[in-house]
Amino acid sequence: MKRKVWYVGVLLASLFILACSSDAMDDGTQQDDGPVNVSFDRSAMLRNWADNIIIPAYTNFNTNFNAVVAANAAFKADVSVNNLVTLRNAWLNSYQDWQSISMFEIGPAEDNDLRLNINTYPTDVQAISEAIANGTYGFDLPSNRDTKGFPAMDYLLNGIAATDAEIIAVYQDTNSGQAHLDFLEAVVLDIQSRVSTVATAWTSGYRDTFVANDGASATASTDRLVNDVIFYYEKFLRAGKVGIPIGKFTGTAAPNTLEAYYSPKNSKVLLLASLDAFQDFFNGTHFQGSAKGESLASYLVALNSVKNGEELENLINAQLENARDSFESLGVFKEEIESSSASIADAYDQLQLVVPMLKVDMVSAMSIAVDFVDADGD
Amino acid sequence: MIGQLQKKLIQPVEAAPLAVFRIFFGVMMFLSILRFWANGWIEKLYLEPNFHFTYYGFEWVKPLGNFTYVLFIVCAITAVMVAAGIKYRLAITLFFLSFTYIELMDKTTYLNHYYFISVLAFVMLFLPAERYFSWDAYKNEKLRAKFIPAWSILVLKLLLGIVYFYAGLAKLNSDWLVKAMPLKIWLPSKFDVPFIGDFMGLEWVHYAFSYTGALYDLAIPFLLFYKPTRKFAFIMVVIFHVLTRVLFPIGMFPYIMIVSALVFFDASFHQKIIEWIAKRLKVSMALFQNTSAYQPKGIKAKFATGVLVIFMAFQLIFPWRYLLYPGELFWTEEGYRFSWRVMLMEKSGYAQFKVVDTKTGKQFYVDNSDFLTTFQEKQMSFQPDFILEYAHYLKQHFTAQGHKNIAIYVESYVALNGRLSQPYINPKVDLTQEKESFKPKNWILPFKDEITGI
Numbered sequence: 106m107k108r109k110v111w112y113v114g115v116l117l118a119s120l121f122i123l124a125c126s127s128d129a130m131d132d133g134t135q136q137d138d139g140p141v142n143v144s145f146d147r148s149a150m151l152r153n154w155a156d157n158i159i160i161p162a163y164t165n166f167n168t169n170f171n172a173v174v175a176a177n178a179a180f181k182a183d184v185s186v187n188n189l190v191t192l193r194n195a196w197l198n199s200y201q202d203w204q205s206i207s208m209f210e211i212g213p214a215e216d217n218d219l220r221l222n223i224n225t226y227p228t229d230v231q232a233i234s235e236a237i238a239n240g241t242y243g244f245d246l247p248s249n250r251d252t253k254g255f256p257a258m259d260y261l262l263n264g265i266a267a268t269d270a271e272i273i274a275v276y277q278d279t280n281s282g283q284a285h286l287d288f289l290e291a292v293v294l295d296i297q298s299r300v301s302t303v304a305t306a307w308t309s310g311y312r313d314t315f316v317a318n319d320g321a322s323a324t325a326s327t328d329r330l331v332n333d334v335i336f337y338y339e340k341f342l343r344a345g346k347v348g349i350p351i352g353k354f355t356g357t358a359a360p361n362t363l364e365a366y367y368s369p370k371n372s373k374v375l376l377l378a379s380l381d382a383f384q385d386f387f388n389g390t391h392f393q394g395s396a397k398g399e400s401l402a403s404y405l406v407a408l409n410s411v412k413n414g415e416e417l418e419n420l421i422n423a424q425l426e427n428a429r430d431s432f433e434s435l436g437v438f439k440e441e442i443e444s445s446s447a448s449i450a451d452a453y454d455q456l457q458l459v460v461p462m463l464k465v466d467m468v469s470a471m472s473i474a475v476d477f478v479d480a481d482g483d
Numbered sequence: 484m485i486g487q488l489q490k491k492l493i494q495p496v497e498a499a500p501l502a503v504f505r506i507f508f509g510v511m512m513f514l515s516i517l518r519f520w521a522n523g524w525i526e527k528l529y530l531e532p533n534f535h536f537t538y539y540g541f542e543w544v545k546p547l548g549n550f551t552y553v554l555f556i557v558c559a560i561t562a563v564m565v566a567a568g569i570k571y572r573l574a575i576t577l578f579f580l581s582f583t584y585i586e587l588m589d590k591t592t593y594l595n596h597y598y599f600i601s602v603l604a605f606v607m608l609f610l611p612a613e614r615y616f617s618w619d620a621y622k623n624e625k626l627r628a629k630f631i632p633a634w635s636i637l638v639l640k641l642l643l644g645i646v647y648f649y650a651g652l653a654k655l656n657s658d659w660l661v662k663a664m665p666l667k668i669w670l671p672s673k674f675d676v677p678f679i680g681d682f683m684g685l686e687w688v689h690y691a692f693s694y695t696g697a698l699y700d701l702a703i704p705f706l707l708f709y710k711p712t713r714k715f716a717f718i719m720v721v722i723f724h725v726l727t728r729v730l731f732p733i734g735m736f737p738y739i740m741i742v743s744a745l746v747f748f749d750a751s752f753h754q755k756i757i758e759w760i761a762k763r764l765k766v767s768m769a770l771f772q773n774t775s776a777y778q779p780k781g782i783k784a785k786f787a788t789g790v791l792v793i794f795m796a797f798q799l800i801f802p803w804r805y806l807l808y809p810g811e812l813f814w815t816e817e818g819y820r821f822s823w824r825v826m827l828m829e830k831s832g833y834a835q836f837k838v839v840d841t842k843t844g845k846q847f848y849v850d851n852s853d854f855l856t857t858f859q860e861k862q863m864s865f866q867p868d869f870i871l872e873y874a875h876y877l878k879q880h881f882t883a884q885g886h887k888n889i890a891i892y893v894e895s896y897v898a899l900n901g902r903l904s905q906p907y908i909n910p911k912v913d914l915t916q917e918k919e920s921f922k923p924k925n926w927i928l929p930f931k932d933e934i935t936g937i
Binding site: 144145147319320321322325344348352353354355356408417420457460461462464465466468469470471472473474475481 | 594668669671672673674675684732733734735736829830831832833835838840845846847848849850857861896897898901903904
């Protein structure tokens with residue numbers, strides 16, 4: 106009988122460990138003072154992301170977007186070329202600021218489908234005209250996401266007529282001018298309210314949830330945000346901004362699918378802004394600063410210490426810089442595409458080369474599953 | 484010599500261990516099916532995908548739409564029937580067929596332990612598992628036997644032994660032993676496991692886990708078989724499998740292995756389990772306490788023995804087929820499956836398919852998420868047979884869409900056990916011109932490193 110006691114002991118101890126290891130017990134009180142060799146502190150990385158990158162980017166966006174709201178009010182009160190230009194500049198500033206937020210489609214942003222609500226392009230010109238004529242906008246409907254956000258503003262400020270004078274004329278029209286002004290205002294306020302909803306959610310609770318979820322399961326913050334950011338890079342930065350317009354997935358170039366199609370010189374500005382934001386996130390560089398905190402790059406450095414592997418973080422940074430250089434040397438994307446230039450296709454290839462480094466090398470080094478695959482392994 | 488062996492194999496032994504094995508197997512299978520269903524995996528893995536990766540030679544095995552549920556119901560019910568020993572022969576046959584059919588529907592979900600269950604079920608088709616403490620024996624006096632030939636329990640021990648020992652052999656390679664890969668990648672990410680999490684980043688822990696893992700797999704069949712070490716071995720089994728359950732997402736497998744390992748224990752131990760169950764069910768054991776010994780005879784017995792001997796020989800030889808292929812096994816995966824190679828690789832890939840009109844030169848890339856689930860895409864991107872089958876599917880799809888003169892190329896990268904990714908499939912080969920077969924796939928680019936060992 107005595108001997109049995111100790112089997113039972115082993116069994117119970119094992120079951121206890123088993124029970125404790127479920128995700129529900131992940132209470133985020135992980136301590137890192139053990140004798141750890143790969144001693145990377147994921148929660149420090151999450152804090153750096155939240156406090157020095159994500160929340161400052163939202164705050165900055167909100168502050169700068171006030172300028173758009175103000176410029177729009179001024180334009181509405183006094184439709185003039187000067188006011189149009191001011192509004193346009195404010196819009197472009199904010200559109201660039203948006204590139205620092207767009208990749209963080211997690212938590213409140215995900216719940217609110219922020220990216221689709223703010224930046225779905227190409228915008229539907231036909232539907233916009235109808236909405237203006239009817240005076241009903243339905244901005245909460247998923248089907249109307251391509252009638253609002255920055256792309257709709259691009260059309261309304263740059264594309265609705267050929268010259269500035271003609272654009273002004275649209276808004277001064279005695280019959281439909283006011284309807285256009287009202288619609289423009291609604292688009293501006295829709296952006297403002299949606300982004301600030303998400304920003305507020307970050308500062309009033311979600312930040313702590315995000316940082317506390319510092320485990321290593323598929324639903325932990327690190328795993329999820331890494332997946333989200335890679336998804337962004339692949340689908341929205343690589344494909345959305347370049348791949349689709351140059352016809353990489355259809356065989357037919359489609360310049361009308363460019364971001365900022367109605368102000369073609371801006372496509373490049375926005376792509377470079379998003380590439381910068383992505384690289385800063387990768388390196389943990391503080392928003393609009395040069396200081397760095399824990400990041401995917403420093404995580405890779407920590408992992409290298411035990412793996413004796415090649416320096417993947419350097420390879421990724423070098424390739425991102427290659428991509429940036431290629432795009433910087435390009436002219437206006439729309440013209441490059443229309444002249445079927447080989448250089449934009451080459452620049453795309455440089456962007457593309459980063460994808461396997463992120464999706465294969467980085468993710469497997471960190472043992473992060475690509476997307477939440479809920480099935481057994483063996 | 485052979486006569487002696489034969490005598491040993493057919494000598495009557497108590498049937499209790501096999502009865503207990505049958506009961507636990509049935510119960511475990513029933514729970515596995517329930518868990519699978521409850522997790523929503525029937526929809527997610529078999530009903531939602533538009534396309535399924537098939538096994539070579541079993542292309543006709545596909546999900547059956549809503550009848551797929553029927554398949555799972557059959558599987559669950561027959562598992563219970565096996566446990567209870569109700570119409571055992573029919574139940575285990577249907578269980579084997581339905582379970583194996585399910586596994587053959589999509590190789591994306593291939594797991595060694597699913598294969599193990601199919602193998603066990605197949606062997607159980609030929610075992611007299613319903614002779615003792617079963618509904619069938621309860622009802623039919625002629626079936627009842629307290630003794631069965633020794634081979635019917637030995638064959639299960641041998642199977643378990645093969646699984647462990649071959650899994651151990653597979654670990655005898657330079658990545659596992661010299662580099663402590665892939666545990667060196669996997670363990671540090673388990674920093675949040677209670678108690679042991681803090682040690683998971685230590686390099687010596689990675690090596691300790693690698694070596695004990697290999698040693699465990701190689702030694703455990705013998706330690707279980709040899710009576711003086713049996714209890715110690717079983718404790719090791721429990722600790723090992725619980726640890727793997729804690730560290731890795733491997734579902735029911737650890738429990739199945741723990742329960743299966745009980746078969747090594749003496750009949751008296753199993754007798755106690757049966758008496759315990761009998762008490763709960765208020766079944767009188769007196770009925771089963773006869774002294775009759777079942778000994779299969781005649782053509783049927785010869786057939787069963789023949790099948791089992793051939794099958795076990797196959798089990799011993801089949802995992803070595805990789806030796807016939809050139810190139811690194813971990814890289815090409817030719818002969819990787821069905822060989823008890825468990826948790827050996829951290830391998831991931833990226834595959835981008837290019838569709839080219841060979842006449843006009845017009846080309847475009849495929850968005851894999853249009854056709855595959857994330858799970859399928861993940862599995863496809865580092866396994867050549869998946870890549871080939873998918874390329875053929877793409878050709879069929881785009882031809883149906885009206886594209887002509889289609890050639891399909893893939894640009895792919897694969898990273899293996901912590902090495903940087905390198906190009907995987909020859910990007911200049913039109914995959915529509917290649918056919919699946921057992922022949923070496925010469926369109927896989929060579930592995931730029933070397934892994935030595937078995």
